[in-house]
Amino acid sequence: MDALPRLSAAEAAARLGVKPESLYAYVSRGLLSRERDATGSWFDPLEVEAFAGRRRRSPAPPSSGAAAGTPLMVLDTRLAHVEDDALHYRERSAARLAREQSFEDVVCWLWGIRTLRPPDADDVQVARRTIAALGDASRPLDRLAAGVTALAVTDPLRDDPAPEQLARIGARLVTGLPAALLSEGAPGAVAPTLWRALGGRDDADGIHLLDAALILVIDHDLALSTLAGRVAASARASGYAVVTAALGAFDAPLHGTASRSAFRLLRAVRDGQAPAPAIARAVRDGGRGIPGFGQSLYAGADMRARLMLELLREAPQSADVMAAVDAVTEEVARRTDTRPNLDLALAALTLWAGMTEDAGAVVFAVGRIAGWISHAVDEYDERPMRLRPRGRYVGPPAE
Template identity: 70%
Template sequence: MSDLPRLTAAQAAARLGVKPESLYAYVSRGLLSRERDASGSSFDPLEVEAFALRRRRVTPRPVEPSGGGMPLMVLDTSLAHLEDDELFYRERSAARLARDSTFDDVVRWLWDAPVLRGPDEAALALARGTVATLGDAVTPLDRLLVAVTAFASSDPLRDDPSAEALARVGARLLVGLPAALTDLVPSGTPIAQTLWAALARRPREDGARLLDAALVLVLDHDLAVSTLAARVAASARGSAYAIVTAALGVFDAPLHGHASRDAVRMLRAVQRGESPASAIARAVRDGGRGIPGFGQPLYAGGDMRAVVLRELLAAAEGGDAIVALMDAVTAEVARHAVTRPNLDLALAALVLWGDMGEDAGAVVFAVGRLAGWIAHAKDEFEQKPMRLRPRGRYVGPAAAD
């Protein structure tokens, strides 16, 4: 039997979303192989993952309008769009912005805000003190959520539902949240530099610059579920704090904000000397959600955000060793499945390069995406209130006669 970590029959069936009977039907048809010993059948995680990816390649069914209204989950947006596998924020290339601009500059342009005014010292001290009371068991996203509440509690205008309040509170949070996680930098320090001081345990000359690029690249990406939550809260005319809290609640999930964590664990295993094949197989077996850091259905030729971050890492001091880990894992995945690295693998590589905690990628993602949530909220405030209130269609059991 192979020395690689393997899936039990139950794990393989769960990964494919089928019953055990269907799994063994695939085996009998020669679509999957298995090994058997005294403990039962086991399956190669990489073979199962490749099979799962092949099964997934179907043309999605068009969504039919219900009751003459707009098709479900289709919204007009003037913020981010994809064209020829390139991401654009309005008319500007996200890749070029990431390479040439700071995150602060991009946010000011996107929000049409001349300055990003952070919280005053009293509000910042309250947020830092509140975060400091949390134990080590909480996640970094828990700390951000608590800090949002702390900033709201010290804002006398926190319930202001106006469009003008969105940029004011957005700047207060965007500047204040990274500062609430560290007291190592003075007020007025750029956002990426503050966040680097809060997360990185290894000094890097280009650290803040690469973090700037990462924040720009995660700012917006079509209508992700957290962005939709922000727009729903904005449709109900929630305050800016309520909008960000709603978005963070959806973001704090393994299939969204935490997706880079398993990729960090996988790359760190390879960094410690485990073979790429073994690290990937273990990640697939333990995560149960596919290969961490691979696959992005919105791109035909691969996630351009991962490409940009990889290029910047490769050019940075000490980045070549981290990029080599990415490339080794990518080459091994390519031997088994047609899927390419996504943003989460690149964030994981950035986390390793800065010697950050395994959840640091989620914090970078959340801070960068917060700028997008506010931009979407500003857009939603220009629409009719409560327009994002769908109607349910009952499909339960019929009433008894």
């Protein structure tokens, strides 16, 4: 059996966000166990993660000011909300939309337009050449960002301040970017085009699953990337600039690229590694939580993950991936009470499809563009520059 990786005292303290002294106080009070050898103290990553989860659920003490870690602001949103552990886009169930509608249909409904008009073939070619110039060392999100810039440069109306331009720009992006990731071909339906661009297996069921995933990632409360996009929209940035700003916040291991670590975890278990050491190693290497688990907006399970995994379980040749999902989920449930989230579902989908570990982030980003544009439309209805915060200086006094 594989040896269970351990956290050093410094790593465990960093995971909990405490000083080493506090960590050892937890040990002395019997809240955490440790092993000692000649090199120091060592901690079980899964026990540390379970303890971290219990601490997160502790009620915050009353305070006259905003506590550290609380939201900077609360903004009204007219797009997504979670009610009774179910995600809704406006008044409609996201799960039902994912089962019954195409991504294009949902986006057109959200934006109030009839169809998604793609960019011209020449514009797509410019985006392809721009992406190709980055070389093989570029990451998928680098290529998406370059594609956004290229499609902006080729758009003579990019700086038109009319609000209706946002949906037009959004249509260029969600249809043009998947096509630009391919070496040839005109833009077509988003899911099939993106499926080919990401190297998905020849499987119609996979395209249906990808369509559902694109719908489920459109929006989810006010994520950091969504806030970044709304800040740009508050300054009346173009749709391209809104998406660029959002992508900057999205391209982060604690947000948009979190499925990468979940992919590695599932792949290790699928390929024969025991769940416990695989999870422990993922926690140790990632530095924050179990990849693919935990979502604070739900009292129970993340409904997006639940639906995607249900659909994937019904897909052909998914038994080995779902066995890995089940093994990891059971081991996590045995040690903590955190449940699968969207990142695990994206990792399972892309692993089954034969894609790379970064494919989940691309799926997430392309689908979320629809949400960022929707939020930009709403922000254009608000007072300009309202999201410009005030700073409070806390540095050393002037001499």
